[in-house]
Amino acid sequence: MNTRNAPPQDEVDTRLYVALVERTMRVMAAFDGGLGSRTIADIAKQIDLGRSAVQRIVYTLEQLGYLEREEDQRHYRLTLKILDLSGGLTRPGNLMRLVQPVLQDLADETGETASWVKLEGDEIVIQQTVRSRHLGHVSFAPGQRFAALPSSSGQAILAQGDPKFAESLLAAASPALRKRIAFADAAEMAARFAEIRSQGFATTSKEEDLFSVSISAPVLSSSGLVLGALNVSALESRVPHTAISERLGPPIRAAVVRVARILEHQAETGLNGL
Structure with missing residues (x-):
């Protein structure tokens, strides 16, 4: 598990902790509160996570309506559904x-x-x-x-x-x-x-x-x-x-x-x- 921005290990019950949820929240946080747009490469670099993992998370968030693509089809931004x-x-x-x-x-x-x-x-x-x-x-x-x-x-x-x-x-x-x-x-x-x-x-x-x-x-x-x-x-x-x-x-x-x-x-x- 990548521990960047994760809670201290001595506070985590590994039987309950879902690393995918943590990675998803880190992807969402990479958008600076909704004021910016990001490419998959930008996100992967910012949160130090593999590009393929970021791509799967971004795709899922897009399908759920929390992210949308800009006209160039490369940049993504948060939608108001995040509220x-x-x-x-x-x-x-x-x-x-x-x-x-x-x-x-x-x-x-x-x-x-x-x-x-x-x-x-x-x-x-x-x-x-x-x-x-x-x-x-x-x-x-x-x-x-x-x-x-x-x-x-x-x-x-x-x-x-x-x-x-x-x-x-x-x-x-x-x-x-x-x-x-x-x-x-x-x-x-x-x-x-x-x-x-x-x-x-x-x-x-x-x-x-x-x-x-x-x-x-x-x-x-x-x-x-x-x-x-x-x-x-x-x-x-x-x-x-x-x-x-x-x-x-x-x-x-x-x-x-x-x-x-x-x-x-x-x-x-x-x-x-x-």
Whole structure:
């Protein structure tokens, strides 16, 4: 048994220990939390395991839906099905219960509408929202869907993932959708996504119905998978676009840190039945 990243031998009951499970988990861990893609040769070298063994494990994980091939047919990446393994901690209902008090405090602090958003394909979906206390405000309902690329939440989430996926969304965008996207091509999008990763959030302004602004920050699991995004949306009459980063950036970043700490605590204590 290759002992790299394995538990100490004096702690292992060899009658029960399944080395194949260990090797499979090492293959999955080689993907850096889902943020990178790997070839079979890359994985074999990274985890110091024979190429034929890696190939069999990768093939099995692909057939089970946990890995998918990229267009070049050589690189593999994790799929969102990996979240199924997180059990109760990241199950949508439980995760939203964790996020609810954070959303409430975020809405109270900013005075604006705060939402929890997920990415599904080329769209974002509002999963949970706390409305602004102001009479005039941006309003969302759970289940509402919007195109991902023009939205701050979509950009915040996509900036953390495989750039080829975002490029495929941009290439498939209709002419009408492209008019709503701030970047003209993949190079501009890559530069924008790098800026988002650097500052920790994405901002957009809209002129549909009411002039509004939006700021979103991604929430990542301890392994680096994007679980969703926190969003604050406001009327531009109250929060000018030029002031959104200064006024709403600090509270949304603090909210992301708070969610991350809650998730870390739950993972450590194993209290998944929330």
